[in-house]
Amino acid sequence: MLTAFPPPELPGTLTVAVPGLLEHRADDSLALASVGKLLLLAEVARGLTGGTLEADEPVALLDEDYCAGSGLLAKLSARQWTVSDLARLTAAVSDNTATNALLRRVGLDRVNKGAAELGLTQTRILDFIREPRLPEHPPTFAVGTARELAALTQQIAGPAAWARLMLGWMAACTDRTMVAAAIPHDPEDDSVPKVPLDRLWVANKTGTDIGMRCDVGVVRGRREVCYAVLGNCTPGREFELLQAMRTIGARIAAFIG
Template identity: 55%
Template sequence: MDAVARIAEVAAECPGTLAVAVRAVGEPGGLLLGVHEDVELPLASVGKLLLLAEVAMSLEGGILDAEERVALEDDDYCGGSGLLLGLSQRQWTVGDLALLTAAVSDNTATNALLRRVGLDRVNAAAAALGLTCTRLLDRIREPRTDADPPTFALGTASELAGLAALVAGGQGWQVQLREWMLANTDHGLVPALVRHDQEAAWIANKTGTDDGIRTDVGIMGGLAYAVLASGPPGSDQSLVAAVRQAGLTLSHLPQPPNP
C-alpha cells in the first residue's frame, strides 16, 4: 500500500478529519503528498508558528530587539501549557518569550509576545508569506467562552507544510525560526512512533493540543509536513493515534535529495 492510500485509510478511521500535507524541504510550491490538505481546521498551538515567524522577521528587520524586556501583565497569564505560571519573574526579553513559546508552548509567553507584536501584524505577515487561509483569531484563553472567538487559530495542512518547507530551506529569519522549532520538547505526535535521537536535529516542529484537536507541523529530515486532526470532544486518544500513524507512514517516504 502506498503512502497516500495508507494515510487515506487512517483518515477514514479517524473520528473527525485528518489532514496531511508533505512538501520537499526548500520547495514550498511542490506537494509530495496530500490528504484533505485544503480543509480548514482549528490549529491549537500550531498557530503560534505564525507569531514566531513574524517575530523572527521583525528581529531580522530591526523592528524588534531580542533583548527588549517585556513586562508580563495580569491578562497575559493563562493556564494550560508552559512554565511562566510557576515562575516569579515578571519581565522577560522578546527572545526569552519566543523560546518559551517554541520550546514548551508557553501560553503566557505567547500572550505577552502577541500583545507586543499585535494580532493584525501577525496575520499580515502570514498573508505575505502566502498563507491565505491560515491565521490567528485571538490570543490564548483558558477557558474560552461563547463571547470569545471560537478558537485561537485556523489553517490548512497545505499552507502550513508550505511554511515549514520555506523555513527549512531558507536563510535569514528562517534560521532563527528553525532554531526555535528545534527547541520544541514535544515529540509525542508525528515522530512518536519513529525511532530518532531526541537531541539530534532530525526533527524541528511545533505541536498543538486542545480538546478534540491534535496538530503537528515541522521538518523531518528532508520533508516538510503538516498533520492536523480535529474531532468531537472526547476523541483525543483516537486523534493522537491517527496523527502518530500518519507520522510513521511519512517517515517511510523517500527522502528528497539535498538541494
C-alpha cells in the same frame, strides 16, 4: 506517493499535507490549537532578523497575559523576560503566557499581515490564548489549512535568516508525541543539521486542545520532508487521532530512510 489514507477507523477529521508524498483534505480549514503560534513566531523571527525587534528587549508580563494550560511562566515568579526568551518558551513548551505577551508586543494585525506576506490566506490567528474561552470571545485561537502550513514549513526549512532562527526554535520543541512519535530521532537534538544525514532529525510545533491534535514540522535525513497534519475529533477520542497521526510519521520515516 504514500499508500492510501486515511484509515477507515479515523475518529474525526484529519487533514494532511506532506508535499510530494501525501495529501488528504489539505485545503480544509481546521482549528489549530497552539500550531497557530507558528504565525507569531514567524513574525517575531522576521522582526529580529529584519531589525524591527531586538532580541534583548525586555517585556514585562501583565496580568492579562497570564493564562493556564501549557507552559511554565504562569508558575514562575519573574515578571519580565526578553523577546528572545518569550519566543523560545513559545516554541519549546508552547507557553501560553509567553505567547500572549509576545502577541501583545507585536500585535495581532501585524502577525496576520506577516502571514499573508508569506502566502497564507486562510491561516490566521483570531485571538489571544484564553483559558477558559467564553461565548463573547472568538471561537478558537487560530485556524488554518494543512496545505498552507506545509508551505510555511518549507519556507522555514529554507535559507532565509529568519527561517534559520525559527527552525532552531522549533528544534527545541519538547512535544514529540504526535507525528514525530513514529520517527526515530533524538528529541533533545536542537542543532540544525544540513541534508543529507546518516540519522533522522525533527523540528516541529504541536497544538493540543480538547478535540484537537495538530503537528507541523521538518524531518531531515537522507532527504528532507516537511509536513502538516491537523486533526479535530469528538472530545474523548484524541488518542485514536494520535494513532492515525503516528502512522503518517512512520511513513515519512520509511520514505526518508
